[in-house]
Structures are given as C-alpha cells and as structure tokens.
Amino acid sequence: MLPGTSFHNHQVKGQNFGCFVSLVGEVGELSEIFQWKGEVPRGLPGWKEEEKQHLQEELYDVLLYLVRFSDVCGVDLSKAALRKMELNAIKYPVKLCKGSSRK
Amino acid sequence: MLPGTSFHNHQVKGQNFGCFVSLVGEVGELSEIFQWKGEVPRGLPGWKEEEKQHLQEELYDVLLYLVRFSDVCGVDLSKAALRKMELNAIKYPVKLCKGSSRK
C-alpha cells in the first residue's frame, strides 16, 4: 500500500527509527512553507495553486511517515483514532461543539 | 468529527496556525517516548502494555493535529493520499516493491 524506495531502505537496514526521524524532517519541510506567512487564514485565500499543491504534498508526506512509523510500532492508527473518538465522545458531548465548524 | 476544547479555542481566536504549532508539540511528545530507547525493533517486543498504550495515544494525537491543520488549509488529506499513491504507482511499479512487507 505504501511503496517508496526510502521506506524500503529503512526496512532492509532494520532502521525502524529512521521512519520517525523522517517524520521530523517532513514536519520541518511543512514548517518551511509557513515560515514567511504569518497567521494562516482558513482555506488559504490568496495562495497560488502551485503553493497549495506543494502544501498538499508536504501534508501528505507527514501522514505517510506517520502511518509507516505507526506500522513499525505495531500500532493501528485507525483503531487508535476510533478509540480516542469514543473517549472524546464521552468527555465532550456533541452540544459542547455546536460552535465548531467541523462536519 | 474531531471535537476537543483546544481546537475549539484555536477556531474561536482565529489562530489557525496554532494547529501547526500544536502538531510540532505532539511530535515532540512522541519523541520523548523514544529518547531513551535506541533503535526500535519492529512491533516493539519487550515494551509494556501501558507504554504501547501511551505511544498509541501520542501517534493518534499527531494524526489529529495533522488532520485539523489540513482542514484549516482546505486540504483533503485523503484525496492527497490517493493522488500521491497514483503518482507512486507510476514511479514505483509493484514488482519493485516485492521485498517489502507492506500489504
């Protein structure tokens, strides 16, 4: 599901922790996109299409290494997400979130 | 879908970039779990159940802020993932990945 030469290299060398180090690197690349931007208006009005495309790819790269590193750790992220959402549903009943624009 | 008081606070104050700053904080918390661990064997044999539970929660928190920040940016992460996988399928045809344990 998640091919890629870099990840393959980590696997072959048994450098599992390298996935985490790569994750930190990807977060760094993401931050470089924003370092001259100041506050970020919702939906990024005024950004060029190529800037948005670049951002989308960097966001995805963070996700990619997060999923890979989770897999290395034997953690099923989707189960973790479900479990936490159940806990949150108890802690934060829906009516408290009315003001949020989340769908 | 993703309630939580902290995120709600960011929304109310118009501090969208705060989501990214929180993402960096969560990656930091994740790294603190590993700072005394050395190389990470696949599946984390020898880790205690509560350590794995803690790790799972931190991994999820990174995912949570990644999804929130993507949403702030108007980026649909799942579409980004599909698009990148299509690009990768062209760049890395399946036979090259045979050695990988990815499913």
Add this chain to the structure above:
Amino acid sequence: MLPGTSFHNHQVKGQNFGCFVSLVGEVGELSEIFQWKGEVPRGLPGWKEEEKQHLQEELYDVLLYLVRFSDVCGVDLSKAALRKMELNAIKYPVKLCKGSSRK
C-alpha cells in the same frame, strides 16, 4: 560543563542519537508554550513573569541538547558560528543590514 542525569544515561548506553531525539522533544515543549499565543510581539509585553521564566528555561533546554548533540558529533558549535559569520560578512556586507536592530 553540562551535567545532567539524562545526558549521562545517553552516554552510558551509547545512545548518542538520543540527544537529537531529546532536542526534538525540547523544541516540542517550546512550541507548546506558543500554541495559544498567535503572533509574538517583540519582548513579549503582557506575558507574566512566570511565563517568561518558563520560556527562558525551555529555550535554554533546546540550547543544552543542541550543544550536547554537537559535542557527540564532534562539532564545535562556536567555531561553526564564527565560520558562518565570516561567510555571511562576505555575503551580506554591513550596509545591507542597517535596518536591522541586531547589535
């Protein structure tokens, strides 16, 4: 010069890279201070004395692990700084920086 049990543990276990992982953790702690702050006005007017104290300690912790990790790598940070400043002095002659408040 830089004692501390955590660093000592890294040394003993030969986990040199753990210093870098700790550095990432400290940057994460630093970011947690700013996650609800929005833009940061110069000199932090309006921050409480204890907030400034906490910030000062976190900034120092980042420095601490940066110095430790540099030492592990055999890099003399002060020499690196001098060398880069010389290069910058060539690339950015003083008159270009007149507008800067840096001393």
Add this chain to the structure above:
Amino acid sequence: MLPGTSFHNHQVKGQNFGCFVSLVGEVGELSEIFQWKGEVPRGLPGWKEEEKQHLQEELYDVLLYLVRFSDVCGVDLSKAALRKMELNAIKYPVKLCKGSSRK
C-alpha cells in the same frame, strides 16, 4: 551580529513567530541528515568530510534561529544558561558526574 536576509524579512514584516517556525524547519533539515544513519557513533567515524561540513552548518543554523528567536522574546540565552548551570550545580554536585566524559 547575526545578519541575514531571511531574519531581516521577519523583522520588517513583524513576523516574530516566523523565527520559531524557521527553527522547526532547521531541526527538520538536521534530522534529514540522520534519517538513514541509524545510531550515531561518537565523533562520527566514517563520515566524509563534506558530510561533516554539512552537518556543522545545519547545527549552526539551528543555533542561529534559536538565538534569534530568544532575542525576539527578550531572553538572554547566555544568562539563562548560567542560571540553569547554577541550579544544576546544586542539584547535581560534581562528584555525581565523574563518569561523564564532558570537559
């Protein structure tokens, strides 16, 4: 003392927090150097001279943005360092650190 066009841009635009975002970016660049390296032997035996040079520059860049961001915050890092070392001298008397190779 620390010229540079990028920092100057942050100053002019009043984007002080951009210094912190740049710091995160620099830590990301540093991590990219190590992502395929596994554990790091003290002094980096076997690394090429150009790799060490690159590393030295990235370590320095982290220092640079740390100093800049501290300055933005009105924090004197050298004072913070002295203060913390005094506290540590009380918490960790010298004899406890005998085993450390720190000079």
